[in-house]
């Protein structure tokens with residue numbers, strides 16, 4: 001299947017035609033460019049827009065979640081603007097890392113303790129859920145269970161984190177998460193973590209994997225249960241005139257398709273189809289790379305994953321792979337202060353100029369014993385994240401649009417959130433359950449109130 005015609009990519013909030021090449025997309029699956037039917041079907045029961053983690057997980061839950069059921073399977077079409085898993089999911093760090101303890105204090109302040117703990121437990125459950133999925137489906141995706149370090153280099157930040165940890169632990173709050181956390185203080189932090197300048201660190205259970213391989217395997221499974229995959233099929237609009245009449249019509253580059261229900265799994269690009277989310281979910285450019293070392297080099301082994309909280313708001317993530325390479329992303333200090341570099345930006349066809357050399361000598365700079373390793377950047381790419389004005393995903397039935405469901409705005413943290421969110425969405429769509437009847441954290445619910453809120457933590461000058 002060839003590339004879509006350039007005219008099929010409307011300007012504005014739509015995926016760019018020629019994205020950079022991420023490491024994860026260097027071994028392509030046979031379904032990468034696949035269309036299950038030559039012509040786009042005229043109608044279906046459920047239309048999923050977006051073939052990333054959210055869209056593919058929705059298809060899998062809907063078609064493979066209850067295989068023993070006697071109910072007829074709905075007809076489901078998945079329309080993806082580019083190739084399968086070519087958006088954020090195919091360009092991320094591959095880091096499945098529940099990172100909830102730093103958020104509990106702010107969520108508690110905003111939404112109450114119960115809601116905060118709900119999110120903590122929800123994220124925590126993702127590592128075993130994905131481990132079980134990989135085991136059940138025998139998925140070859142380099143899934144690796146590991147410990148992850150959260151590295152502090154700033155004294156005040158470290159003391160604050162430790163203070164909350166002590167308080168939560170003493171009070172028995174989010175027990176599973178807190179019991180899994182181990183704190184190492186300044187005296188041993190550099191030695192234990194291997195990171196220069198580390199003055200305290202947490203370690204906890206996490207995982208990493210090859211996101212593209214996981215997704216394409218799930219896509220194939222859904223396909224064998226009837227999913228009609230249509231790659232290179234951008235949806236350019238949803239007809240508002242048919243809302244409320246029981247059918248929605250989506251206009252695509254290959255003609256219209258009507259559906260009883262639509263799932264918007266469009267993440268950063270949601271506003272292209274649902275303009276009411278334009279200031280709520282903003283396409284935001286991020287950068288990631290792969291570092292390799294010469295075969296003969298010696299350096300300390302890296303067995304854990306990392307987040308490095310660096311001075312001036314620096315925040316990098318690092319995932320060592322079994323093949324000896326290391327995926328590193330972040331580089332925020334080089335570009336985040338100037339919104340023109342990343343805000344409302346769908347262009348993943350270029351790198352971020354000010355960040356392009358950030359990862360040179362990264363291992364030598366931050367890791368003890370890596371000074372003479374010869375580690376060098378092998379590949380760098382960009383991806384578009386769906387940053388949100390209130391730092392929360394938008395999930396559930398779209399206010400005022402019957403039969404339309406959204407799961408988007410996962411920021412840089414979709415891996416430990418999306419799988420179970422889409423299980424809940426699948427139950428809402430297939431079984432008619434209400435949001436409150438499925439297991440999705442209450443604070444993720446998309447509401448009219450959130451859509452109309454003036455809160456904007458993302459706008460220029462506020463979130464720097």
Ligand SMILES: Cc1cc2nc3c(=O)[nH]c(=O)nc-3n(C[C@H](O)[C@H](O)[C@H](O)COP(=O)(O)OP(=O)(O)OC[C@H]3O[C@@H](n4cnc5c(N)ncnc54)[C@H](O)[C@@H]3O)c2cc1C
Pocket residue numbers: 014015049050051052053054055079080081082085086087088089090091092093094095096097233234235236265266267268269270272273286287288317329382383384385407408409410411412413414415416418
């Ligand atoms: C550089 C980078 C590093 C990251 N690292 C991590 C990490 O290590 N851990 C983590 O948890 N998270 C990470 N994230 C975030 C994570 O990748 C996302 O939260 C997650 O992949 C979102 O999945 P999604 O399916 O919602 O979005 P996407 O994967 O972006 O999928 C959305 C899909 O919708 C398609 N689409 C959009 N509009 C249309 C349309 N109109 N018609 C048809 N198709 C359309 C797009 O082409 C795209 O394929 C990172 C993101 C980036 C960019």
